[in-house]
Amino acid sequence: MKLKLNWIAGAALAAMLLGGCAGQEDASDGGTEDAPDRQDEQTQEQADSGGANEEAPEESAGENGEGGKNEQVPATAEPEEPLYELNEATWSFRPIGDADPKAALLTIDDAPDKHALEMAKTLKELDAPAIFFVNGHFIDTDEEKAVLKRIHEMGFPIGNHTMTHADLKQISEEAQREEILGVNEIVEQVTGEKPRFFRAPFGQNTDFSRQLAADEGMLLMNWTYGYDWEPQYQNEDALADIMINTEYLNNGANLLMHDREWTAAALPKIVQGLRDKGFKLIDPATIKVPEAAQ
Ligand SMILES: [Zn+2]
Secondary structure, eight states, X not given: OHHHHHHHHHHHHHHHHHTXXXXXXXXXXXXXXXXXXXXXXXXXXXXHHHTTOOOOOOOOGGGEEEEOSOOOOOOOOSOOOOOEEEETTTTEEEESTTOOSSEEEEEEEEESSSSHHHHHHHHHHTTOOOEEEEOGGGSSSHHHHHHHHHHHHTTOOEEEOOSSOOOGGGSOHHHHHHHHHHHHHHHHHHHSSOOXXXXXXXXXXXXXXXXXXXXXXXXXXXXSBOOTTSGGGOXXXXXXXXXXXXXXXXXXXXXXXXXXXXXXXXXXXXXXXXXXXXXXXXXGGGBOOXXXXX
16 A cells, blocks of 8 residues: 555656646546656656756845835836746756846646636736746637737736647647647737747647747747646645745746636745745746747
């Protein structure tokens, strides 16, 4: 029994670090287990990069208190001089020049479903920037498009998370093209701006999707950690606690969250917890993205 529990704990840990949307969808949709080969592949992929995680230097921890008061400065979507670049080996961010290394990025995937608008309002009140990664199946009605537009107008960049949340490794190149370009088309039509960030469902990319994202001028990213699809973290307090006390909260962390009830509830505590630990929140407008191909 003990062995089995240990195995389950190990598997759960692997899933929470690596499974991303795969895991959470199982949990919230009541679906079946994710295909084991997927998890294994991804475990391998990310295990390779996991060792490269940099230790967070213990510096500039005395900056908490900053950002505590909301001065109604909206999260901005204006392009600025890049301050952070993605480390593709770890999916974390490193500072450019003298930008503060002690910073973390918030991302909300599988949006805008039932909670994204509320989450955007919460984040805006907290003056906390974030990327909302959207799926085409959540933005195909006028009502949903209106929600997308409002989130964008609040200053949050909209990232591409594919039309149907398909596993890109399982479909043809033509289908991958439709999955990716379809979202860019709708987002541009609704917001007037094309997505500058791409995150594949389940973190599963192909050479084709990597190239297409680059051609479209999108920065492709996975994440460094997330927990909100694990059953034990599907409540406000447990989720807020693990998101700010996990050992994976290091400089440049790329936090994966989802459009979920408990995540929406936990957001204020997560933002405050990160700030109390001295982390700045990375403004996506300051992230270096590739130039679109001509
Ligand atoms: Zn997802």
